[in-house]
Amino acid sequence: MVKITIDEKQFEVENNLTIIQAARQNGIHIPHFCWHPKLSVSGNCRVCLVEVEKMPKLVIACATQVTDGMIIQTNSGRVVKARNAVLEFILINHPLDCPICDEAGECKLQDYAYKYSVGESRFEFDKVRKPKRVELGPNVMLDTERCIMCSRCIRFCDEIVNKPQLVFTQRGDHVELTTFQGQKLDNDYSMNVIDLCPVGALTSKDFRFKARVWDMSATDSVCVGCSRGCNTKMWVRNNEILRLTPRFNSSVNQYWMCDHGRLNSFKNVNAANRVNAPMFRKDGMLIDVGWDEAMARATSELKSFKKNEIAAFGSAHSTNEDNYLLAKLMNHMGVHRIDFVPHIEDAKQDSLLIKADKTPNSTGARLVGIKSDTDEYSYRAIIDDIRNGKIKALYVLDDDIAVVPEIAEVLPKLEFLVIHASNENQTMKYADVVFASSTYAEKHGTFTNFEGRVQKNKPAVSTLEHDRVLDGMPLSRLDRFGAHNDRWTKGIKRDTRASWRIINSIAAILGAKWKYNKCEDVFNEIASTNSSFYGLTYENIGVTGAMIQKSQEQVTVRS
Ligand code: SF4
Ligand code: SF4
Numbered sequence: 001m002v003k004i005t006i007d008e009k010q011f012e013v014e015n016n017l018t019i020i021q022a023a024r025q026n027g028i029h030i031p032h033f034c035w036h037p038k039l040s041v042s043g044n045c046r047v048c049l050v051e052v053e054k055m056p057k058l059v060i061a062c063a064t065q066v067t068d069g070m071i072i073q074t075n076s077g078r079v080v081k082a083r084n085a086v087l088e089f090i091l092i093n094h095p096l097d098c099p100i101c102d103e104a105g106e107c108k109l110q111d112y113a114y115k116y117s118v119g120e121s122r123f124e125f126d127k128v129r130k131p132k133r134v135e136l137g138p139n140v141m142l143d144t145e146r147c148i149m150c151s152r153c154i155r156f157c158d159e160i161v162n163k164p165q166l167v168f169t170q171r172g173d174h175v176e177l178t179t180f181q182g183q184k185l186d187n188d189y190s191m192n193v194i195d196l197c198p199v200g201a202l203t204s205k206d207f208r209f210k211a212r213v214w215d216m217s218a219t220d221s222v223c224v225g226c227s228r229g230c231n232t233k234m235w236v237r238n239n240e241i242l243r244l245t246p247r248f249n250s251s252v253n254q255y256w257m258c259d260h261g262r263l264n265s266f267k268n269v270n271a272a273n274r275v276n277a278p279m280f281r282k283d284g285m286l287i288d289v290g291w292d293e294a295m296a297r298a299t300s301e302l303k304s305f306k307k308n309e310i311a312a313f314g315s316a317h318s319t320n321e322d323n324y325l326l327a328k329l330m331n332h333m334g335v336h337r338i339d340f341v342p343h344i345e346d347a348k349q350d351s352l353l354i355k356a357d358k359t360p361n362s363t364g365a366r367l368v369g370i371k372s373d374t375d376e377y378s379y380r381a382i383i384d385d386i387r388n389g390k391i392k393a394l395y396v397l398d399d400d401i402a403v404v405p406e407i408a409e410v411l412p413k414l415e416f417l418v419i420h421a422s423n424e425n426q427t428m429k430y431a432d433v434v435f436a437s438s439t440y441a442e443k444h445g446t447f448t449n450f451e452g453r454v455q456k457n458k459p460a461v462s463t464l465e466h467d468r469v470l471d472g473m474p475l476s477r478l479d480r481f482g483a484h485n486d487r488w489t490k491g492i493k494r495d496t497r498a499s500w501r502i503i504n505s506i507a508a509i510l511g512a513k514w515k516y517n518k519c520e521d522v523f524n525e526i527a528s529t530n531s532s533f534y535g536l537t538y539e540n541i542g543v544t545g546a547m548i549q550k551s552q553e554q555v556t557v558r559s
Contacts, residue, residue, distance in 0.1 A: 002068040007075060019061035019072055020048055030074050031083065031112050033090075033198045034150035035062035038254055040159060042151050046086045047112065051076045058082050080116070087117035093128045093173055094199075095145045103200030105213035109148065128173050136166075136178075137185030139205055139259055140194060147177050147201040153193035160256065161352070163187040177201070188354060191259045195245055206263055207243040211235075219460035220247060220543060222447055224317065224440050225261030227357040229449035231544070232257060234266065234441060234460040239491025241266045241441060241461060249544050252453065258354050269441045269461060273424040277495045279434040286434060291497070291505075298418045298433045299509045302333070302393060305416070309392040311337035311382045314370030315399040316359035319445030319457070321522040322499035323361070326397050327369030329503050332512045337391065339379035340370045341401050355450055360440075364448030367532045367548070386410040393417070398437055398499055402426035420499045436496045438463055443498035444519040446541065448548060454536060455545035464495045 002015045006023055013022040018041070023030050033045035041063050048061040053071035058078060073079060091113065098104045113119075130144035154166045154177070165185050168175050179185055185193070194202045221234040223244065230253035235243045244266055246257040268274075278294035279286040289297075302310065312330050314323040323340075330338050342362055349356040383406060385391040393416040402408040403426055411417065411430040419427055420437040428434055441461045448454050459466065504516055516522050520538040527533040532548045540546060 002066055002070070004066050004068075004070045004072065006072045013066060015066065015068070017066050019050060019052075019059075019064050019066055019070075022066050023061065023072075023074065028074060030061045031116060032062060033108060033112075033148060034152060036152055036155075036196065036255075038160065039152060039155045039196075042155065045090070045148065045150050047083060047090075047116075049079060049082045049086070050074050051079050083116050084118050087113055088121060088123075090148050091117070091121060092123045093145070094148070095127065095132075095143075097146070101143075101146070101200035102203045102208060103146075103197075107200060108198035130176060134178075135205075136202070137190050139191050139263070140185050141203050141205055141208060142177060143201050143203070144176050146199050148199055149175050149177075150198060152196040152198070153177065153202060156189075156193055156196055157185070157187065160192075161187045161189050165190075166193075188258050188260065188348075188350070189256060189352065191262055192246070192256050195255070204243065211237050211242050216242060217460070218245075219458055221441065221460060222360065222455045222457050223257060223261040223265050224360040224447070225258070225265040225358065226355040227360060227362060227450035228253065228353050228355050229360055229447055229453065229455050229545075230257040230261060230353060231455070232261075236460050239461050239493065240270050251544065252449065252455075253353055256353060260348075260354070266441060268423050269439045271423055274494055275421050275424060275428075275434060275436040275496070278436050281432045286428065286431070291495075294433055294435060295502075295505055295509055298435075299506060301416045301432065302395070302418070303510070305393045307334040308337075309390070310335045310395070311385070311391045311393075312395040313379065313382070313397065313399060313401055314338060314340040314365050315397040316340050316343060316357075316362035316365050317440075318361065318365070318398045318499055319440070319443075319447060319519075320361065320364040320368050320454070320526060321445050321519050322397060322503070323365045323370045324368035324522060324526050325500045325503040325507070325516075326395070328514070329507050329510070329512070330395075331369075332507060333510065337382055337385070338370055339382060340365050341379050341399060341404060341407070357450060360449070361447040363450060363452060364446070364454070367448060368526055368530065383407055383410055386413055389413065396420070396427060398422065400425035400427050402430065420502060422496065435499075435502045436494070437499045437502065438465065438496040442466075442494075442496065445498070445500070446523055446538075449545075452532075452548040453545040454533070454541055454548060456538070456541050456543070462493060463497075464493050465497045465501070 001012050003012055006028055011026050020030050030048050032048040034042050043060050043063040049058040050061045051073040052059055132143045134142040136142045157166050158164045165179055165183050167180055169178055170176055194204050216235040216237045218233040218235050221232045223230040223232050231247040231249040232244045233247050244262050248255050277288045278291055280289055280294055280297050314326050343358045344356055348354055387410045394414050396419040398420045417431045418433040419431045420435045422437050422439045440457055442459050442463050445457050446454050523538045527536045534549050536546055
């Protein structure tokens, strides 16, 4: 450890840190463009210049290691003057097209120019013109004029993804970012360069020109694209999700997420094929009905079967709470045939983030009771027993099981099929009752990722269910539900319900004595009754998640 002084305050820090790292650890922000905590140091932007006593020249904080007794000034007259000069220099050729730039509102150059520059340019000549609409790859556009040559994007591809696809060409103020000849920026993580780019040079083809940053709300969420559970922010305007960005979690995804998760794990929430209200089959057609009618039909039909003629499929797409209550409902009904269909794909997985299991909660589903005691009761045995007529009624939680050809083949043999579905799907073709369920973006809940980390998810999009629950609640409590901005009042609202709430109501009709008002109550019951979740509470999971008590077998998902 070494003792250093930054801006008259003394700190004790590890001796292998750079000045920028030591300052950051102690809550002092030194402006920077090119430095990033997970990338190598390139030291090219020069904005992080600081003054160190006994050093004749200003030094860059990102590449200067702390030493014992070092006295550092981050805001001395010399530093302020130098920083002004650096910003003036960077802005010489910058197009200043903030009014049409997607980055406006979250641009480091805008922020620093506002905070640290003199606000004037002495440059009286024509700016260098460069290409403004360059397609670098399938997901990323480049505006070459806006690039400040920080090289973060290049270093990310080289060092994090190990796919060197980007490079600078030319010299001086003619430098341009480009891809290597004949290559595209098409790696599985290419869109992280958009987040890394401190300016609006790199933009998302999917999100480009869709919204201003200040018009959206950003809610902490968890990606459901695979069992990694990358932490995300869900950006919503008028109750519609417009983009996902990664949220830092050192134990799960660092600063990154994959392009597949970013682009695909929210599209079903906005999709035109949403199931907007409950339905049941009449004269061969599924028709919209009220919640009470749908529940009455489902419960009366279920009661007409013997318990060994009923089976249930939980879902690795659903939360711990949804699955736990399904298992509890089946237990109440005396039904023991319960499992879920795993979605393990061999194709895509890597050592960075992407997992082969394309569901967010196969670990949690199994741990909260979606498993048969023996192989005889496994989902494959359930399929066999539907085929041979032993199972006549099936309850399916939020999973399009008919995409598996073997399952689609046996579903017509059922006498009664009830499903929870958020979007129209293949399984609906065979369903007698469909409960319109909320997606993960519309409800509270927890997922347990592949290594046993329980992570919380919050609603970013509101439904009519929220209006009912929040109706009459004082403003102080509304804020606790995140109901503090436009997304709760504008845009389309669907008549969907969280699956755990649907099961709660069905259980009440079937005479169960339990009832839960909040998702939090369901989780706390899981934690107090299931040794794997011992010590956890909804509260202490926090924003970065918490690990379950686990043995290796517990988190091994059966394929
Ligand atoms: S495109 Fe953005 S991240 Fe890449 S070098 Fe230019 S400014 Fe930096
Ligand atoms: S790695 Fe998995 S969890 Fe992470 S963003 Fe991609 S799909 Fe989502």
